[in-house]
Amino acid sequence: MTAPSLTPFAHTLRIYWEDTDAGGVVFYANYLKLFERARTEWLRSMGFGQEELRMQTGAIFIVSQTSVRYLRPARLDDLLRVTVELRHAGQASMTIAQVAWRGDERVAEGEIRIGCVDAQSFRPRRIPDPLLQAMATHLPT
Amino acid sequence: MTAPSLTPFAHTLRIYWEDTDAGGVVFYANYLKLFERARTEWLRSMGFGQEELRMQTGAIFIVSQTSVRYLRPARLDDLLRVTVELRHAGQASMTIAQVAWRGDERVAEGEIRIGCVDAQSFRPRRIPDPLLQAMATHLPT
């Protein structure tokens, strides 16, 4: 019996001047921004806005670790599809795999580790329950 | 008889972490980026991609002057509607008025002056004809 193939969440975005550098291509540091936009839209697709979460629960997410491989240059006007796949979710942290695609070419790929902390103290805290439950349905089995 | 009221082109975008600063609101310098994304989509709506224009005609657009007023703070997760109105178009330059709206509140507004130059020499040159013609239909009468 084959496992159900989950199609990962994807967010499509355009490359603008602000994203490029004098090499004529997307500045590598900016892929972390592109990845984050996709994660934000992924949370929103589950019904969670980060500003709202902060005001209601005092929780914010901070990125604790990133690793990215830059595979092909992307250019002004390119349309990229950035995927979000939850790899691991603990009580207070999660790991997310992301890929930026241009058509069927991988442009960049990375793994982002995120912690949930209290917005005031920056101390680790439990991910709010409704979000934990929503994420559970996105975990690979 | 009243002139027909032209609805300006508008591009809708989301505010992400990357757009904010430690004041908790959108970093003012970033409105120039938001305005530019909208101008890029406005050009695209007329059928023009800037990378394509550069490769086919050698022309690129450079911003020569900007003036912006920051009216209200925008925040993480806000959805802004950025309008683009061509105010003046010469042979080699144009002036564009832009507003960032949140609902019916003006968040920021500005005027951007843009020149057309040769991508190699950075010398002023005539805006490619098809684009000049397309823009003519967007000028106020």
Place this chain on the structure above:
Amino acid sequence: MTAPSLTPFAHTLRIYWEDTDAGGVVFYANYLKLFERARTEWLRSMGFGQEELRMQTGAIFIVSQTSVRYLRPARLDDLLRVTVELRHAGQASMTIAQVAWRGDERVAEGEIRIGCVDAQSFRPRRIPDPLLQAMATHLPT
């Protein structure tokens, strides 16, 4: 009798990859960042750190208006000297003229209007007195 010529405060900075765009030159929106670094160092030269000011007085500065003219392209590795000249200081706002120089060439110049607000409410408030007094010595006569 000629007025004493005040040498304006200047901050020198280097252009890095992050500052450039695919045109091969400094991305125009980034001049607002370069101007701000210079203003921050100007405040520091008078003995004021903005984080400290916020914690001690609850005051933060917000930019309410910017106008910039981009005169010449700057490039990777260029060393720019950014000047800061206080043009006007009121009880709760100030206007500052700034120029980015490369050698004796003007690369960009602008005028920045800044308001003092309460960090929580974002309502206008009086600039803290010690800073007002320090700035008074920088005003043109």
Place this chain on the structure above:
Amino acid sequence: MTAPSLTPFAHTLRIYWEDTDAGGVVFYANYLKLFERARTEWLRSMGFGQEELRMQTGAIFIVSQTSVRYLRPARLDDLLRVTVELRHAGQASMTIAQVAWRGDERVAEGEIRIGCVDAQSFRPRRIPDPLLQAMATHLPT
């Protein structure tokens, strides 16, 4: 006999508004920029400017892989010391370890893999000899 302890190259920089986000701290993606400023100054300390290298040899450096751990929040006005340690240098690539310090606290640390490519074709090419030789003196033994 103990090996001579090499003091790594360090570049000191200030945190400005542009570096922060609405969490009140440095936006994590920006550490890649801070690391790069330090690498640029490290190259310069050996006598190499990247714009000059490109014009003289046609070589540019592209970042092919980054991994960063964010250990402590840094804030507006913080002064960070960013170190650069060459870990490996091949014919066409190098790996560099970097740490951002605030006093004797590690704020962020990472490893950056860089390739040398032709500025036009983006194909891998040999690092220019004078630079290879200069870097050899920075390798751990």
